[in-house]
Amino acid sequence: MKAVHFGAGNIGRGFIGKLLADAGIKVTFADVDEKVINLLSTLNTYNVKVVGAECKTEAVSGVDAINSTSDDLVSLVSETDLITTAVGPNVLVIIASKLAQGLALRFDANNEKFLNIIACENMIRGTTFLKTEIYKHLDEKYHEKAERLVGFVDSAVDRIVPPSESDDPLEVTVESFSEWIVDEQQFKGEIPVIEGMTKTDNLMAFIERKLFTLNTGHIVTAYLGALAGHDTIKEAIDDPIVKDQVKKAMQESGEVLIKRYGFERDAHNAYIEKILGRFANPYLHDEIDRVGRQPIRKLSVNERFIKPLLGTIEYATDNQMLLKGIACSF
Structure with a gap:
């Protein structure tokens, strides 16, 4: 399974991206920070320091990265199985056009595979908001396919991720507690099995x-x-x-x-x-x-x-x- 995660910041790397990678999903981070992008795409790994009653450092491996403004991202979106975000509510508006382009390319290529999009933001019904923004850029001729094939899954996320004090520019510090709850009623196709992601019908x-x-x-x-x-x-x-x-x-x-x-x-x-x-x-x-x-x-x-x-x-x-x-x- 392949996923594109928008946002290679501390929350992206330390929380959602880590859970996806730990579940065996091939994760490509999309971001505008060239330094982080280059390091991730070269090293394909980074460390997460988990602190709580016990402190431990865990390696996240098998990841890649791409500039979120590049045309290559559109092709990646057209072929992936899962899209997640941790960019902040204001940036959802910015990435919506690229997502719309990727969906259009996906539908033009007659890709009938299900795709699920989950905005993991500190906002209520963030994915529903993102869907509205995407549809502003997506030609109406694609709306029927989008409704049939794309799941816009709302979620609630909870993990404290302060700035890292490490000299390693990719290392992230996170608390041991985390909570990622998704609306199981909004998925299209089979719901992926990801440890740390909890399904509910009362989001x-x-x-x-x-x-x-x-x-x-x-x-x-x-x-x-x-x-x-x-x-x-x-x-x-x-x-x-x-x-x-x-x-x-x-x-x-x-x-x-x-x-x-x-x-x-x-x-x-x-x-x-x-x-x-x-x-x-x-x-x-x-x-x-x-x-x-x-x-x-x-x-x-x-x-x-x-x-x-x-x-x-x-x-x-x-x-x-x-x-x-x-x-x-x-």
């Missing part, structure tokens, strides 16, 4: 669980920590005053999840504690500036602050700490 519950817990907690930690004079997420969450307020914000957003999806309260409280433990990982030097960047986007209606806040209004539940986090972002 929205998991998307919002991650958004309202990991992302909400992360951003509140960043802004409260910044105002308290801390530089990293670990420093901030080790501050008992910050930690107490972050936990309360996550409990406020968690109350929305419990009422909306019926999550069991004790189990969700345990999930909150697990997230707090991940923030305190001593091996992750995760800077507040990285987590808190792009505040305007993170204050948008479907993001980590406003979406759970609207839920608290819908269910008439507490939201004082969420409001404080929003105030701190300003």
Whole structure:
């Protein structure tokens, strides 16, 4: 099986690309960073440092890379079995035209094999958004084939991948925890077996669980920590005053999840504690500036602050700490 993964950055190499390669899938990274592209296409391997209760370095091998602006990428898209992305929501708009060109070439060549596309981004229904952007560039004469042969699979992803401190330009540091959940109802053809990829028929519950817990907690930690004079997420969450307020914000957003999806309260409280433990990982030097960047986007209606806040209004539940986090972002 062959896959094209858009985005050879830390998340691409350390998370999705690694899971695909570990599953025996031939992965070609598509990116615009010439240094990374040249190294990957020459060495065909890189290291991932996994840190948690135990620390270990794992080699990812058998990979390749290509410039995502090249015409060769169009041919690659026309022949591959799986396409994944980890480029950030804004870049999905940019890569949509190349994907449309690849699909057109694929259909012109009468390639009747199923293709699945999975956008692995920190956004709700990112693949559905990408599909809309692709269709803007794809001639209507191809739409019927696309609907029949291409699965646009939404997903939820969760793994903290801070900048690497290694001298090796390809090495990535990741936490041991990871979660990649996909909507099994949206696949075309056989669903690939990939360890670390979990299938569900209720994706929205998991998307919002991650958004309202990991992302909400992360951003509140960043802004409260910044105002308290801390530089990293670990420093901030080790501050008992910050930690107490972050936990309360996550409990406020968690109350929305419990009422909306019926999550069991004790189990969700345990999930909150697990997230707090991940923030305190001593091996992750995760800077507040990285987590808190792009505040305007993170204050948008479907993001980590406003979406759970609207839920608290819908269910008439507490939201004082969420409001404080929003105030701190300003």
